[in-house]
Amino acid sequence: MIWIASIQCFFGLLSVFVFRDKTFTDFIYPSLLCLILAFFLFIRTNRGEQKKIFFREALAFASFTWILMGVLGALPIMSVTGVSFTDAVFESVSAMTTTGATILTGLDEMPKSFLLYRQFLQWMGGLGIVIFVVAILPMLNVGGMRLLKAETPGPIKNEKLAPRVASTSRYLWLVYLCLTIGCAGSYWLAGMSPFDAIAHSLTTVSTGGFSPYDASMGHFQQPIILVVADVFMILGAISFALHHKLFTARAISGYWQDEETRWFLIALAVFSVILTVLAFNAQTHHSFWESLNQAVFHVVSFMTSTGYGADDLSAWPAATAGFLVAASYLGGCAGSTAGGNKFIRNVITLRILKHQMLQAIHPRAIMKVVYQGKAVTNDVIQAVMSFMLMVAISSMVLTLILMLTGLDFFSAFTAVSACLNVLGPGFGEVSSNFIPVSDTGTWVLTLAMILGRLEYFTLLTLLLPQFWRD
Amino acid sequence: MIWIASIQCFFGLLSVFVFRDKTFTDFIYPSLLCLILAFFLFIRTNRGEQKKIFFREALAFASFTWILMGVLGALPIMSVTGVSFTDAVFESVSAMTTTGATILTGLDEMPKSFLLYRQFLQWMGGLGIVIFVVAILPMLNVGGMRLLKAETPGPIKNEKLAPRVASTSRYLWLVYLCLTIGCAGSYWLAGMSPFDAIAHSLTTVSTGGFSPYDASMGHFQQPIILVVADVFMILGAISFALHHKLFTARAISGYWQDEETRWFLIALAVFSVILTVLAFNAQTHHSFWESLNQAVFHVVSFMTSTGYGADDLSAWPAATAGFLVAASYLGGCAGSTAGGNKFIRNVITLRILKHQMLQAIHPRAIMKVVYQGKAVTNDVIQAVMSFMLMVAISSMVLTLILMLTGLDFFSAFTAVSACLNVLGPGFGEVSSNFIPVSDTGTWVLTLAMILGRLEYFTLLTLLLPQFWRD
């Protein structure tokens, strides 16, 4: 059931969109291929309908969807821009995972329909990931997300996935659409053209970060546009289930009562202060207000894993890159389109570490790690810590592999972190695009994006031999 | 009791050593100061003798000992070399924690007695840390070291620390001395002068890495010397309790039966193969055997956190630095003088991650993480993971702080990892010594060495307000 619902949704929307663009045969053949594939998959899954579809199938389905969509989405990119298959898949996966890393240059001269296709692909990816993390992950407790169960509405006790996914998808889709329309309207009021407003709203709410311009947000002169982007990037990085709950209840103060959102906003403020001080001291801008605006924008862009740029960061103090990469590791809130560790895990991790120290002082006392007023169970603690360690280990191992392909340490590490955290921009050799990366390196980074987007464990379980045994 | 025993041991040996060197008044005044301080501490602790000394006191004692010894050991360094107080404390703490990072240049021209003092300080530090990790840490379960309890001989059930420390210290001291004598003899047979053999044996067995020469092990031409160093660095990085057990039982095969030692040796082999291939491909040496010898030596030097150098690593491929830093994070075995994460934690962490994936596939199955044939308890799992996360977080935070003091990312990160893992040498700006680091940065790195040496949690608990309340 889930197969059908999601695949139809994906393919339907993709083909509708693709067909609209009548100027490009580049789009028509791939979309026909998609329809044929969808048809066969539909037949296949209809046959298997009787079987109970659960943990294993959900894991496999999520991984294969992203990989398949990545490859299919790559076909128009290849035929329009003439890049290699490797690069096209990288670009397409970068769109579908809302990473926003690019191997293209000269965007400003490309056909508008193609640019909008890229933006739309990212918007679709954002919707897909929200459905995945809100409806599927909590059932699997991947990375400790069982905690979120309490937040999602409706009955949740080990029911079959399909009806749940369908009902959850409906309201998520509504929230997502409202935010996008609000964002596009605000951009337009702030001074963007209608095309720019729509194109950027698609990648702001999805915290994707693709832009139809090489200069990204630096293309626009109005400071107010950065502020609009700030607001909608933050909204896109807050739990969509929470948005829905608070919109229907009309209780805006609920954002501050939610521990995860509260700490996310506090962290944004702290990092903004640090970066403003750094930028202002280095006199990279004309006024304090410009430094503030730019610093806040970049902190929001990196912490929400959007990855928009608006300035030449290499002119900023060297420590800026360090803080921005650290911000991208922290990430946004769970149940949103943002990447990174997510604040629910950051908060729980810090509490576990404090708990460890207290336990060392009072070894016989019985203490609990508390989150949002409830004691966190051992299995959630271990899942959260496993996730965090997986982030550290993946960063280290993938950086080493990229260094073997010839990148220097700084470029390799920032490229890996940009992909794992589905952030987008790197530093050093990969600061403007990922063209300097070798073919092998590009495939490694493509995998890194899927790995990070699917919260590591979803993809990695497929590698275990036990997964394929019965 | 533990206060008195350890302080007397430390101060006694230090003053005996210091007094031996009659040519330098630089040594006499500080050593008098030490004796006076020891006397006052002796009186103070005698008064407090009746109180039960346990967890909190053990934690505080360990931290303060290393800080105090660092400051006191710095005095002769200041007066002999004329460096600032900051730099002298760094050098002294670097010695006491067996880090081996240096802010000195022109070692070859310095007085031999001073150079031997530096080496001896590191040897003392090695002994201190072995007693600390074997006798005290398992009682506190800092970083999951309760697991090691099974390994240490004698009754261990919540007894008072003092008699246990005394009995354990005796055999550790014996093992340490035997290894050092064996190492010095082997160096001498391999062609070193008696002074060089003794000086290097003191910092090989302690995996400290100080050398009386600027070129470190590169000072010697005989390839066989590197092989001798390999053997004794590895022995110094294997659990001393295990050494004692197997020496008395005359069962050399026991090393391979010990899971931690086995994986440590396997990892050494794997990294050696990778580095040999890298070095041989880049043709940095005249022959395959030279590449092999150099690659194995550097892998052993970094993985055991000794930090000896024997070649100009900047001529090696860029990925070399990445692999060596990664090796230093892996570290040696628990209960030895080595730094880093220790293999017992590496092995358990990987098993926990695998366990998480299996649990995602079979959510209802009851599975256990097994180490050395026994199920690992939840509190050990959480302590191990907390330790690993603390390593990652400390590395990130301290790197950011160092970048604020003006270092570039690569230098800052490798400097921090060199200090946290008590390794010694960094890369980039800090590849030959730590002089380019600012004063603030030097203090940060001094703290990092103590933080890493005392397994993070020992020092960090002192920062909790709860520690100081009753």
Ligand SMILES: [K+]
């Ligand atoms: K992004």
Ligand SMILES: [K+]
């Ligand atoms: K060392």
